[in-house]
Amino acid sequence: MKILNILVAAFRALQRNKMRSFLTMLGIIIGVGAVITMLAIGQGAEYSVKQQIAALGTNVLIVFPGSQQQGGIRSGAGTMTTLTEEDAQAIRDECPAVAYVSPGTFAGGQVIAGNLNWFTSIQGVGVEYAQIREWDVQYGDFFSDQDIKSATKVCVLGRTVADNLFPDADPVGQNIRIRNVPFKVIGVLTKKGQNAMGQDQDDVILAPYSTVQRRLSHFPYIRQILVSATSSNTIETAQKQITDLLRMRHKISRYEGDDFTIRNQSDLANAATATSQILTILLASIASVSLLVGGIGIMNIMLVSVTERTREIGIRMSVGARGRDILTQFLIEALVLSLLGGIIGIIMGVTGSKVISSLAEWPTFITAFSILLSFGFSILVGLFFGFYPARKAALLNPIDALRYE
Amino acid sequence: MVVGLWEGKIMSKTKSPPITTELDGKFLDGSLETDGKLIKIEHLTRTYTLGEVEVHALRGVSVEVSKGEFVAIMGASGSGKSTFMNILGCLDKPTKGTYTLDGIEVGKLTRDELALIRNKKIGFVFQGFNLLSRTTALENVELPLFYSSVSNKDRKDKSISALNIVGLEERIYHYPNQLSGGQQQRVAIARALVNDPSIVLADEPTGNLDSRTSVEVMEIFQKLNDQGITIILVTHEPDIASFAKRHVVFRDGRIKSDKINNSPRIASEVLKTIPSIDEEEEEA
Numbered sequence: 001m002k003i004l005n006i007l008v009a010a011f012r013a014l015q016r017n018k019m020r021s022f023l024t025m026l027g028i029i030i031g032v033g034a035v036i037t038m039l040a041i042g043q044g045a046e047y048s049v050k051q052q053i054a055a056l057g058t059n060v061l062i063v064f065p066g067s068q069q070q071g072g073i074r075s076g077a078g079t080m081t082t083l084t085e086e087d088a089q090a091i092r093d094e095c096p097a098v099a100y101v102s103p104g105t106f107a108g109g110q111v112i113a114g115n116l117n118w119f120t121s122i123q124g125v126g127v128e129y130a131q132i133r134e135w136d137v138q139y140g141d142f143f144s145d146q147d148i149k150s151a152t153k154v155c156v157l158g159r160t161v162a163d164n165l166f167p168d169a170d171p172v173g174q175n176i177r178i179r180n181v182p183f184k185v186i187g188v189l190t191k192k193g194q195n196a197m198g199q200d201q202d203d204v205i206l207a208p209y210s211t212v213q214r215r216l217s218h219f220p221y222i223r224q225i226l227v228s229a230t231s232s233n234t235i236e237t238a239q240k241q242i243t244d245l246l247r248m249r250h251k252i253s254r255y256e257g258d259d260f261t262i263r264n265q266s267d268l269a270n271a272a273t274a275t276s277q278i279l280t281i282l283l284a285s286i287a288s289v290s291l292l293v294g295g296i297g298i299m300n301i302m303l304v305s306v307t308e309r310t311r312e313i314g315i316r317m318s319v320g321a322r323g324r325d326i327l328t329q330f331l332i333e334a335l336v337l338s339l340l341g342g343i344i345g346i347i348m349g350v351t352g353s354k355v356i357s358s359l360a361e362w363p364t365f366i367t368a369f370s371i372l373l374s375f376g377f378s379i380l381v382g383l384f385f386g387f388y389p390a391r392k393a394a395l396l397n398p399i400d401a402l403r404y405e
Numbered sequence: 406m407v408v409g410l411w412e413g414k415i416m417s418k419t420k421s422p423p424i425t426t427e428l429d430g431k432f433l434d435g436s437l438e439t440d441g442k443l444i445k446i447e448h449l450t451r452t453y454t455l456g457e458v459e460v461h462a463l464r465g466v467s468v469e470v471s472k473g474e475f476v477a478i479m480g481a482s483g484s485g486k487s488t489f490m491n492i493l494g495c496l497d498k499p500t501k502g503t504y505t506l507d508g509i510e511v512g513k514l515t516r517d518e519l520a521l522i523r524n525k526k527i528g529f530v531f532q533g534f535n536l537l538s539r540t541t542a543l544e545n546v547e548l549p550l551f552y553s554s555v556s557n558k559d560r561k562d563k564s565i566s567a568l569n570i571v572g573l574e575e576r577i578y579h580y581p582n583q584l585s586g587g588q589q590q591r592v593a594i595a596r597a598l599v600n601d602p603s604i605v606l607a608d609e610p611t612g613n614l615d616s617r618t619s620v621e622v623m624e625i626f627q628k629l630n631d632q633g634i635t636i637i638l639v640t641h642e643p644d645i646a647s648f649a650k651r652h653v654v655f656r657d658g659r660i661k662s663d664k665i666n667n668s669p670r671i672a673s674e675v676l677k678t679i680p681s682i683d684e685e686e687e688e689a
């Protein structure tokens with residue numbers, strides 16, 4: 001039998017029981033639709049997570065001083081006073097994989113502007129901090145190298161601080177007092193929103209690290225050095241270069257451990273991405289269970305169909321149909337069911353994702369991969385669950401089949 | 406798939422003996438010594454096992470049928486005639502003995518090869534018509550050709566001419582439920598004829614028909630037989646058997662008698678004696 005003739009015969013056979021064929025297909029429609037929607041939602045989540053991590057700066061490394069050890073008692077990380085401005089300068093000059101460097105220190109404190117006040121953290125940073133965090137000023141300017149050298153009392157406000165201290169006025173050019181030290185506001189940062197931990201990143205004041213050291217914290221060392229690698233691929237290289245450089249500068253013999261720690265944001269990024277990928281896989285597997293159930297529906301209906309049409313099978317065999325002709329016929333019927341269901345399911349899944357995305361304001365992504373996956377899966381389901389009933393039909397004894405009432 | 410290869414061969418060679426048919430790469434020599442007989446059956450037995458019990462349906466049957474014969478196989482139920490018919494029709498295989506059809510030893514063939522023999526060499530007509538419902542007369546007749554490599558156009562042409570032979574050219578797009586019993590049986594005969602079979606096997610073809618329609622069906626069989634088509638008919642009605650040229654009677658799995666019917670009734674003449682009230686109803 002020619003394949004076209006078999007297809008026509010399959011469509012006609014399915015047409016005879018329109019309701020039954022539709023309900024059988026519904027299982028596959030829901031399965032495929034669910035797989036596509038769930039993959040779209042999962043990939044949307046993955047995208048959001050990646051966006052947030054990219055906002056942190058994926059190629060950022062943070063160098064902390066090591067922990068202090070006195071007579072066997074170890075303090076926490078960052079308590080040693082081993083990092084200096086010169087270390088930061090050396091990293092910038094001698095590590096080719098490093099793009100930007102910003103020494104950092106911090107202080108907390110009450111900030112007063114006019115009759116308003118606000119408690120926030122004051123980050124002492126370098127000029128390149130803005131590039132490392134990819135964080136621009138919205139109004140005014142960022143401070144300059146000159147401000148750092150001469151420890152000028154200038155600062156840049158985070159959005160939240162600006163809103164709280166200057167609800168109505170333009171903060172640029174105004175004076176504020178941080179722990180009773182007067183600072184001049186020279187700029188306001190763009191809004192950055194929450195970080196991955198849910199903290200408000202805009203609740204901050206940036207000032208030259210030299211000013212913070214001398215005027216606020218009175219701590220002459222560097223608490224951390226923020227470094228960005230030239231690209232996210234050179235993070236490992238940059239980390240290696242910095243380690244070698246600092247070990248040399250700090251005269252650490254090869255038997256001793258580092259007196260600093262380098263933290264790498266990409267670990268966090270990988271973990272978060274992996275988590276959302278697991279979420280996607282989980283959603284898709286739950287959805288594919290319904291595809292499996294749809295497949296069982298096909299098998300069920302095909303078994304009923306084989307029993308109902310035993311006599312037809314007998315007639316076909318008596319006029320010369322071979323087992324494989326009967327097998328092909330029923331397999332094609334099952335495939336047509338699952339394929340039609342698959343196609344409708346894809347349409348439903350795509351529509352469903354769009355609806356969810358517009359109602360829940362959640363990004364959804366439909367990839368060619370997810371469509372191919374569910375389409376291929378529905379073909380497999382048709383073949384797998386169609387095979388047993390088709391084989392059962394093919395193995396019927398023509399005499400018994402002809403006599404079947 | 407060897408299918409495409411040999412089908413051309415069989416089409417061109419069935420007409421002129423000796424026939425060589427290649428089945429799935431295996432050559433079946435169609436020139437086996439059969440003394441010019443179309444069917445040669447020797448010491449055929451068929452034993453079923455129903456649980457622990459052995460049922461001897463056929464206990465050694467030998468019979469020969471020449472081309473162009475019209476044989477009626479008779480016998481009570483349980484005499485083994487149905488089993489014999491199934492083996493004759495290549496729906497079943499003998500337990501012992503040999504069955505040679507058109508020079509091919511059928512007993513040794515596989516399921517697929519038997520299907521091919523059924524397709525090419527045998528046309529079936531059943532008691533219950535066995536047409537596909539919700540399928541037009543034409544499509545029912547086309548069915549055997551779906552399983553041979555025949556182009557869509559040839560398939561339709563051949564089927565229409567087969568329906569012409571049985572006088573149903575006006576009803577080719579009717580569905581079985583729109584046709585009378587006699588007409589349905591004529592569709593079934595057309596289906597049996599469409600692939601130019603060596604034999605037409607009819608299993609109680611008049612069992613579901615009234616007496617006039619039965620004779621009409623027998624008229625068709627006689628007409629086909631006059632054209633040289635071999636017909637083997639299973640029936641338990643002596644009336645119907647009387648149209649055949651040879652009577653083979655089965656009893657208890659053996660042939661009880663095998664006689665030539667010297668004066669078969671002529672269906673077309675018998676029809677004149679039966680009033681045709683039914684015909685009007687039929688046509689309505």
